[in-house]
Structures are given as C-alpha cells and as structure tokens.
Amino acid sequence: PVGPITLLDQVGLDIAAHVTETSRRIVANRPGFEICEAVVKMAAAGRLGKKNKKGFYQYDAKGKRQGIDASAYQFFRGDGKTALPIEDIQNRALMLMLNEAVLCLEEGIIANPRDGDLGAVFGIGFLPFTGGPFRAMDSWGIDAVVNTMQSLQKKYGERFAPAKMLERLAERGERFHQQG
Numbered sequence: 001p002v003g004p005i006t007l008l009d010q011v012g013l014d015i016a017a018h019v020t021e022t023s024r025r026i027v028a029n030r031p032g033f034e035i036c037e038a039v040v041k042m043a044a045a046g047r048l049g050k051k052n053k054k055g056f057y058q059y060d061a062k063g064k065r066q067g068i069d070a071s072a073y074q075f076f077r078g079d080g081k082t083a084l085p086i087e088d089i090q091n092r093a094l095m096l097m098l099n100e101a102v103l104c105l106e107e108g109i110i111a112n113p114r115d116g117d118l119g120a121v122f123g124i125g126f127l128p129f130t131g132g133p134f135r136a137m138d139s140w141g142i143d144a145v146v147n148t149m150q151s152l153q154k155k156y157g158e159r160f161a162p163a164k165m166l167e168r169l170a171e172r173g174e175r176f177h178q179q180g
Contacts, residue, residue, distance in 0.1 A: 005056045005057075006056075006057075006065075008039065008049060008055070008056065009049035009050050009055040009056050009057055009065075010049065010050055011049070012048050012049045012050070012051050013039050013042045013043045013047055013048050013049045013055055014043045014048050014051075016039040016043070017039050017040045017042075017043035017044070020035060020036070020037075020039055020040050021040065023035065030103075033159070034159055037075075038075040038076050041075045042055070042072065042075050045075070047072070050063060050065075054069070055069065055072070056068065056069060056072045057069055088152070088155070088156075091148055091152060092152060092156065092160070095145070095148055095149050095152055095160060096159070096160070097120075097126065097133060098133050098136070098137055098145060098149075099149065099160075099162060099163050099166070101116050101120060101133035101134065102137075102162075102163040102165050102166050103163050104116060105134075105165065106163060106164070106165050113132075113134035113135075113176035113177055114134075114177070116132060116133060116134050117131055117132020117133065117134050117135050118132065119132075120132045120133050134176040134177060135176075135177060137166075137175075137176060138175040138176050138177050142166060142169045142170045142173075142174070142175060142176075143170040143173075145162070145166065145170075146162045146166050146167055146170040149161070149162040149166070150162065
C-alpha cells in the first residue's frame with residue numbers, strides 16, 4: 001500500500017485531473033465535497049507525476065523517487081509551511097468519510113449500517129479493524145463523532161457539518177447497530 005500522494009504520482013496527474021473533472025459534475029452540490037484544483041493545475045502545467053518525473057516528488061534519471069518537490073506547493077492554496085496538528089489532518093480525512101457514509105444511509109444509497117460497513121471495508125478498504133464506518137462511530141460514540149465534526153466545522157468550514165441523522169442519534173443517545 002502507498003499513500004494518496006504517492007498513488008497520484010504513480011497513476012499520473014493527467015489521469016487524476018480527468019477523474020477530478022468527471023467527479024466535479026457528480027459531487028458539485030454534495031455536502032462535504034470540495035474539488036481540489038491542484039491536480040488539474042499541475043497536469044495543465046505539464047506535471048504528470050512519475051511518467052515525466054514531474055509531480056509531487058523529485059525523481060532521478062531512472063525514475064526512483066528522491067524526495068518531495070517543493071515547487072508542487074505553488075499549486076495549492078496554502079504556503080506549504082503551515083503546520084497543521086496531525087490529529088486535525090487525520091480527523092479531517094476520517095470525519096468526511098464517516099459523514100458521507102451517513103449521508104448514503106440517509107439518502108437510501110445503502111439499505112442499512114451493516115451493508116455500509118461491509119461495503120466500506122471490502123470495497124474501499126476502510127479501516128478493517130474498526131468493523132466499518134458505522135461500527136466505528138458506535139464504538140467511538142456518536143456524540144464524540146458529532147463533537148469532532150462540529151469542532152472541525154468551526155475551524156475549517158461547513159463541509160465538516162455533521163449529517164442530520166448523526167445529530168439526531170447523538171441527541172437521543174442512540175447507535176447505528178443496536179447490539180454489539
């Protein structure tokens with residue numbers, strides 16, 4: 001397994017840009033989704049990743065990764081120097097996935113939490129040791145998940161607003177799975 005940035009460089013930023021443009025139409029009005037323009041801009045600038053040795057990383061003549069290419073930071077909104085707490089980075093990624101799972105349940109895309117757990121673990125490799133997103137939320141406490149999302153919402157914006165179903169469950173002290 002490799003991290004998402006390594007994967008982008010290996011697959012190619014041209015491919016990632018195409019996926020981004022295709023996804024834009026699908027998720028344009030979806031809560032929690034924000035299209036990152038960086039890969040589109042990088043591909044337009046001729047940075048294709050490992051294919052042409054210009055991406056997020058620097059490569060030697062044989063294509064072996066040598067380290068981060070700091071010039072890639074220019075394609076992002078930040079300055080590349082601002083340090084975020086590791087817990088925020090982890091929670092930002094995780095809470096969006098959890099919220100999307102709940103939105104899928106609310107909208108009838110998945111029939112029940114069990115299907116969502118199985119689909120997430122076997123379909124996208126969601127943290128298998130947790131049992132899936134719904135089991136994870138039950139284990140961690142729905143109220144704790146909602147509080148984390150609300151904290152992120154205050155710091156980073158509306159895309160971290162918890163789904164209404166999550167807020168209702170937290171208010172009632174309920175869970176997704178009623179037993180174990």
